[in-house]
Amino acid sequence: MNIAMLLEMAAEGDPERVVLGPRAGGTTATELLDRSRRAALYIQKSGARTVGYFGLNSDALPVALFGAALAGVPFSPVNYRAPDEQLQGILARIEGGLMIADEDEVARLGACGASHVVTKGEFLAAVDELASDAAASGGAEFPFVDPEEIGVLLFTSGTTSEPKAAVLRHRHLVSYIISSVEFLGCGPDEAQLICVPPYHIAGIAAVLSSLYAGRRIMYLPAFDAAEWVRLAVDEHITHAMVVPTMLGRILDAAEAAGVTLSTLRHLSYGGGRMPTELVERTLRDMPHVDLVNAYGLTETSSTIAMLTPDEHREAFASDDPAVRGRLASVGRPLPSLEVEVRGEDDAVLGVGEKGEIWVRGEQVAGEYVGNSVLTEDGWFRTRDAGWFDAEGFLYVDGRLDDVIVRGSENLSPGEIEDVLMAHPAVAEAAVIGIPDAEWGEAVAAVVVLHPGAAADEDELQTWVRQRLRSTKMPAVIEFRPELPYSPTGKLLRRVLRDELSAGGPAQRRD
Template identity: 35%
Template sequence: MSDTRPTVSTLLQRWATERPDDEAVRFGATRHTWAQLDERVRRVAAALRAEGVGVGDRVAVLDLNHPSCLELTLACARIGAANAVVNFRLAPPEIVYVINDAKAAILAVGPEFAGAVEQVRDKLPSVRKVLHVGGASDEYEAWLAAHEPDENPYDAAPDDCFVQLYTSGTTGFPKGAMLTHRGMLSHAEHVAHDFALAPTDVVQVAMPLFHVGGMSYALLALGQGARIVMARMPDPATLLDMFADEGITHTFLVPALMGAMTQVPDASARDYSSLRAVSYGASPCPLPVMRASLELFGPKLHQVYGMTEACGVVSSLGPEDHTDPSVAHRLVSAGKPIIGVEIEVRDPESGAPVPAGEPGEIWVRTEQLMSGYWEKPDATASALTDDGWLRSGDGGHIDADGYVFVTDRIKDMIVSGGENVYPAEIERVLAEHPAVADVAVIGVPDERWGEVPKAVVVATPGQEVDADALLAYCREHLASFKCPKSVDVLDELPRNPTGKILKKDLRKPYWEGRERQTV
C-alpha cells in the first residue's frame, strides 16, 4: 500500500483477531461478534465478486437502517468498490438519478421500497441485480451464506473511496461525495478524541446510514472497536428506552429529534446514567430545545458542525460551554475545531483570510476531506483548493477566542442597504417566541434598500401569530437593520428530503423577473 496507516478492512480484521467474542453490532434481536461480523463481511465480499463487482465499481442500498448496509460498505472496502447509500426520503426521480449517477451494479433494497423499485426497474440500466433485504422476501442471508469467506482483500490505498454519500443540496440533483479510508478513519480518530470514546463504550446509530450522522457514526465505533447498537428508525420513545436497555454511552441526534424526545411522556423517568456524550447537529438547534435537552440529559451535550464532504464533524461545542452562564453567547456557536481540523474564514470572492470577528466563508482543511465529487470534476475544483482546503459554502465568523459561528449559506445572506444580514441570526431570535413553531427568514426586494428580511413562520399549535407583535419582539432583540420588515404565516415550511428548508421556494414568488439568485 502507498501508506502504512490502516484501512477500514484491516481495522475490522484487527478487532476480529484481538476481540473475536466481543459483541460488535446489535440490531433488535440480532447480535454479531467481531469475528462473526468479519466472516459475514468476507462472505458478502465473495458474493459481490461473484456478481462481477470489482475495483472502482459501485453498489447501492435503498433501505431504512439495517446491518446489511454496514456489511456491504465494509465488503466494498475489502474489494476496492464503494457503497453509494441512497437517501430513501428522495422522490422517485431523484432516487433513479442517484442510482444511475453511481452506475450501481447491485441494488440492495428494503421491504418498504421494493414496490417503488419495481416500478422504476426499467429506468436503472446499470443495475444487474436487485437484492431484497429483510422482510418476508429476504434474499440477503441466503446470498451471503452461499459463498465461502473471501480470503484475498484488495490492497487498498488510504485515499481509495469505499463509501459514497450524496449531498442534500437545496437545489439541483445531489452530488456523490467520495469518502475514503483516510478520511473516515481520520474522522473516527478525531471525533473519538473529542468525545472520549473507548473500546468499552456503546454507540447508538440512530440517524439514517445515507447520512454522515449515521454512516460516519457507525464507522466511528468501528475505529475504536466500540459496540454498535443500530436503530432501524429514529423513533423518539424507542431511542430513549434504548439508552437504558442497551447502556448507550454515545449518540448523535438532530435537533428536531431532540425536541421530540423531550416531549415523550415520562421521558424524565428513564435512566440516562450510562450516557456520556449526546452530540447533535446537521441543523441549527433552537435554544428552547437545547435547554429542554440539557434538563433531560444533563451536562452531556456536544453541539457539532460538519458536512458530508468532511466525513462529518469538524467543530464541537462541549458540555462546559453549554452550562457556564458567563459564556452563554457561545450557545449559538459551533464551538472550536476538533483535533486534526483547521478552520479559517475567508473572503468569498478573493479567498483571503479575514480578521477575527469579520464575516466570510468558512474554509476547512483536514485529512477527513473527501477525494472529490463522483464524476464531477468542475464541482470538485470549485469545492477543493490545490492546497487542501474545502470551501464549505457556509457563511460565518470566528471570534477572538477561536469559536466558530455559522451564520448561513453564503447564497442565503441578505444585503440590505450595504449591510450583510444573516437570516440564521434572526431565526434564532424568532424561535424563542412562544407563538412560533418553525421559522425561515428570506430576503425580498425593496426599492430603497435593495432587499430586506422577511420572516416566514409556522404558528405553535393552539396559538395565533400577531405579525405586529412579532416585529416588535424582533426590534427588542436585534439591530434595526436586521429586523424583518414583514411576516408571512404558513401551515408548514417547504423542506427537502433531509429536512433542510427550501428557501429558494420561499424566495421565488418575490424575485420573479428580478436579478437575485433564487438558488
C-alpha cells in the first residue's frame, strides 16, 4: 500500500485513458506506469536515499513522484523560491538525495551544497533509455514498500519561522485518497489544471486524487492568469484548484479575454483566507461552476474540511445572516475525520466558542523529521484558531501565532480584517500586532484600497470601532498598493510585522 499502487490501479481500471498532458497526444495511464517503473529502476541504480524535485511544474513531476514511491525512497519537492541560505539548510537535511531540477537552477543547487543534480530533461531521457523490461515484468523487482515508510517529505512554508520537514507516510496519503476520492469516478472528458507549485501539499494531493479519480492532469508550469485562461479554454479544463491570490486575477483575465470559461465545472480554493467578496463575484460571474472551499494542512495530507458547491449556493441565495455568513466558513469536516475546537486547558469548546482546531484521523500525519507531534491518542493540534457554528460549519480565524496580545486581551486578526474588508473602499486588509510600550502589542492594519476608491485612517478606525470593541480598533493604519503574499497565497505577516516594527513602537492614538 504505497502511493504508486494508486497509479497501478488507474492503469488496471482504464489502461488507455489519457491521464497527463494535452487532450491530443497526452500520456495514458499505462504509459505513465511504464515510465514510473523505469524511473524507479533509474532511482535504484543511482543509490539515492531521497528524490528531490526543484523547479516548476512539469510532466516529469508525477514520473519522479511515482518512481520514488516504487523504489521505496521519499520524494521531496523543494521550494525553488527559497533564498540560498534556506536552501542550504534544506539540502543539508536531504543529504544523499538525487535532485531533479530545472536547467537554470543546476548551478545554484550545486553552490548550495547539492551533490547529485540532474536536469528534468536528463532525468526523462535516462528513464526512457532504460529497457522496458521493468514494465514487462510488472514491477516484481521492486521492494515491498511498507505503508509506514515515508512517501513525501515537504518543507512547510515557514511564514513565521524556519521551514520544518513535514513527514507524510504512504499510509497517510493513501488513506486520504481512498477515503475521499471515488476510484475512476470521472468521465474521460474531465481535466484538471494544476497551477499550485509542486512543493505545496495541494500540488501533490492533486496528482494523486486526479489520477485516482481518472481526471487528466494538465500542468501550468508557473502561474500566470492570462495563460491559465488560455489553457483552460484550449484544453477544455473542467477542474482546478486555486489559492486566494490567483482567483481574482483569473476572473479579471477571463473578462479581459472576453471568455466565459464554459468548460469549467468545478473550482476549489484554499491555502489561505479568501475574501468573501471574491467568492460572491465568482458565484455571480460563473454560475455554472461548482465552488469548493477546502481547508487542510500539509500535516494532514491536504483537505480536512470543505464547503461544498450546494452549501455555497444555499449561502449565496440566503438573506439569513447566519446562512449567508457560511461563505466565509470552510464547511464541515470530512466524514472520515474528527475535528474539535479546544480551549487553553485542552477542553472541547461549545458552539460559537473560539479556540484551537484539533484533528484526528488516518490521513493525519502530524509529524516532522524526528518528531511526531500527535498526542498519545492521535490528535494533531493545527495551531489554527477557529470555531464551529450551530450547524457544524467550521470557521478558521487564522494562525494562533498571529493572535495579537494587547494587554491581557487576545485579539484575532481575522475578525478585524473581515470588518475592514467589509468597508466598500477596502480591497485587502492585513492586521498584525506591533510592539507597544504600554500594551505589549498594539493593533496595526495595512490596507489596500480598490482602484479609484478613497478612505482615510480616521474613517476606517471609526468603521471598526462602530462594529467591534474599541480595543480592536487599529491604532495605526497604513495604506499600500499591495500586500506581500507567498506564491501559495499565504499572507506574509512576518514581513509586515518586521516592516511596521522597524520604526520603533507604534504611535498610539487613543
